[in-house]
Amino acid sequence: MSEYDFIIVGAGSAGCVLANRLSENGKFSVLLLEAGGSDLNFWIWMPIGYGKTFYRRSVNWMYLTEPIPALNDRVSYWPRGKVMGGSSSINAMVYIRGQQQDFEDWREMGNLGWGWDDVLPYFRKAETNDRGGDDFRGDSGPLHVATMDRDLHPLCQDFIKAGLELQFRYNPDFNGARQDGVGTYQNTAKGGMRMSTARAYIRPARNRANLRIEKRALATRILFEGKRATGVRYRQNGQEKQASARREVILSAGAVNSPQLLQLSGIGPADLLRKCGVGVHHMLSGVGRNLQDHLTVDHIYRAKVPTLNEQLYPWYGKLRHGIRYLLTRRGPLSLGVNQAGGFVATRPGLERPNMQLFFSPVSYTKAPPGKRPLMNPDPFPGFVISAQPTRPTSRGHLAIRSADPSEPPEIHPNYLSTEFDLQEILEGSRLLRSLAATPALRRVIDAEIAPGPQAQSDAELLADCRQRVGTVFHPVSTCRMGPDPDQDVVDNRLRVHGLVGLRVADASIFPTVTSGNTNAPVIMVAEKAADLILADHAPQSGGAH
Template identity: 80%
Template sequence: MTEYDFIVVGAGSAGCVLANRLSESGRFSVLLVEAGGSDLNFWIWMPIGYGKTFYKPSVNWMYHTEPDPALNGRVSYWPRGKVLGGSSSINAMVYIRGQARDFDEWKAMGNPGWGWGDVLPYFRKSETNDRGGDAFRGDSGPVHIATMDRDLHPLCHDFIAAGKELQFPHNADFNGAGQEGVGTYQNTARAGMRMSTARAYLRPARHRANLRVETHALAERVLCEGRQAVGLRYRQNGQIVEAHARREVILSAGAVNSPQLLQVSGIGPGALLAAKGVGVVHALDGVGRNLQDHLGLDYLYRSRVPTLNTQLYPWYGKLWHGLRYVLTRRGPLSLGVNQAGGFVRSRPGLEHPNMQLFFSPVSYTKAPPGKRPLMNPDPFPGFLLGVQPTRPTSRGHLEIRSPDPSEAPAIYPNYLATDIDLQEMLEGARLMRRFAEAPALARLIEAELLPGPHVQSEDDLIADVRNRAGTVFHPVSTCRMGPDARHDVVDARLRVHGMGGLRVVDASIFPTLTSGNTNAPAIMVGEKGADMILEDCGSGESCQGRS
């Protein structure tokens, strides 16, 4: 059995951060265990290639939920990264932190040290913003954040103009002093290539003698002596390997895999574990509960003017832009598809924006989710307007099906379980129609293709939501941070309640879903979690060693 100070499970958005920061001083030895393989893949590094990796089983867990009654029994497809960099290697790269009140709410829920003033320094520490640093943005961090203006599709300006016509202000930086308004997104990219956490954090640290990275290694069980985590058992190349942790085992496997690993290790709801034939190490009811996710809806329009479809659908267009990207790292292949958007209030009287908007100057209508790559746009000029309510109130859960760690868990999103969530989806649908009717966009639209102009009444709009709304791929909170061990999983130092030597550091600890994309706050959690671990080990109070 090999020994390390720290064992980190999962080389994803937070795990790569931990591997770098915990090994940085040279004082501690770190083992990073990843079920997937290398991120050295053309489709990963090319920004538009996420349409390929979203459906590529060699780099993607490709989870499917259980049928959801509120979505007319439909199954949702949940891509999750199974590769160095995790989901930061296969996501759409939009860099959004969330609203200050999101984190102040975390603190108010009994999590000292997690308010906006506490987490902002870690957001700044993690990034290099290509527009430079200021009181809100960083200029020397590992993750490079790219402005897309250089190759932005011109229709994005029409979207922003439509927003202004609707009295929504232009916002030049959604991660600056305020989030509200319409504008263009920034991507996690540098020099026309994806900036995953594997590229930003892991690659610079791989040469360190005190860091060992094991790929194609499926974590099977956290090894425990009583309620003390002492190591990890994993399977690699058909062989069982056990590693010992002198100080801590840290789960950074994400909102699906971290609670799954806890449950198969005997840490979770006692009745569930007993029913699945897993011996109970520590009954902790919150493991796998409190699941939250953004649910979104797209409206598809046929355009009177050229869109990216016009450039990328013909074979010669693919060839030209492919050569352009290879030679210059420029053009539409160097960008994500969600180029513009914003954060707005759907009705008067709200204190904060409650809707996130997306504008994509490209459309795909032929590929059912999870079935085949999104590599061929529609043969006609089209674009998409998308909306997601930022703070859903519905809560789901996930649970293991058996003691087998290689068997995907059962995921119950429980979308639209509250009246407010359904009402906000209706407001979002009407908001997209308002944008389409604004003069700046109306002059460009030949026809609304989905859901179509016949969908007008409230009943029809609700039916459309239930038929077409889908995940925006932001699951969080399945190992929720909070002070109450009856319902929460980790405390404010990210230590698993009732266990020694065991933490969770990833998006599963979010107390609530943030207002926007979740990759940036997951990286922040990695940065802050690493500091906490090092502080606790330095004080000797909470970093429980066994040497």
């Protein structure tokens, strides 16, 4: 059995950050366990290649939820990264921090130290923005954030013009002083290639003598002496192994796998654990509860003008752009599919945006819900506009099915289970109709393919939403941070309530889902977590935690 100061479970968006920061000063030994393998894969590094990794079991957990009542009992497909870099290696790369008020909400929920002024320095510390640094943006961090404007499809400007015609403001930077408005997105990329946390944080650190990385190592149980976490048992290449932690075990396995591992280790709702044949080591009813996620509704249009479909559908188009990408790292293959968008309020009187918009100059009418076969679009010109309510009120849960670590957990997202969420998704659909009716977009639209002109009333649009809405892959809050051990899982220093030497640092600790894409705030959480951990183990503190 090997021994380290810190053991980090999961080399994803958070775990890679922690492995770098905790090994940086050379004083501590760190073991990083990753259930997946290497991220040295062409389809991971090429930005549009995530269409390939979307259904690739070698790099993806490929979870399925339980049937969802409000979505006509449809099952939702949840890709989650199972590879170095985790979901930052297979996501759509949009870099969005969230609204400043999101973090004020976290603080007001009893999480001191997590207000906007507390977290902004960590967003800046993580980032190198290609437009340069300022009061809001970083210019010297490991994570490179790229402006895509030079390669964007010209239709993005028509979308922005449509937003302006609806009286939304133009916003050149959704991560600047304010989030509201329409504009173009920035991506986590550098030199036309994906900037995952594996690339940003592990490549510079991987040769450190005090950092050991074990791939294809599935953590199966946290080990304890009394209430103190002392190590991790894991399965690697068919062998059962274990490692001990002198100081702490840190779970960074994500919103699905972190609560799953806690439950497998006897930490969670007692009734569930007993039912699954797991001994109750520490009752903590919040583990796996409070699940939140974003849903999106897509409206699909046939266009009168060229879109990316004509460039990427024919074999010669694929070949031409493939060669261009290989030679120059430019062109449509160097981008994600969500090129423009925005954050807007759907009705007067709202203090902040309640809807995120996405504009994609490409369409896939034959794809199953949520799937983006990016290199195989429709054989005719088309595009997609999407609306995503930013702060849903529905809450779901996840639970292990048995004591077997290799069995995926039950996931119950409970989407659209509140009247508020039904109203929000309907308002999103209505907003997409309003955008399409502007002079800017009416000029380029040939026909609405989905939901189609037959859907006009609220009831018809809501029926379309129930049939077609899908996740945007932002699950959070299953190990929620908060002061109440009866409902929350970790305190404001990310320590698991009632236990010693065990923390969680990933999307699962979010008190609420942020208003937008979740990857940037996960990286922020890990940067802040590293500072909290290092402070607790500084010489003057005696490493008592």
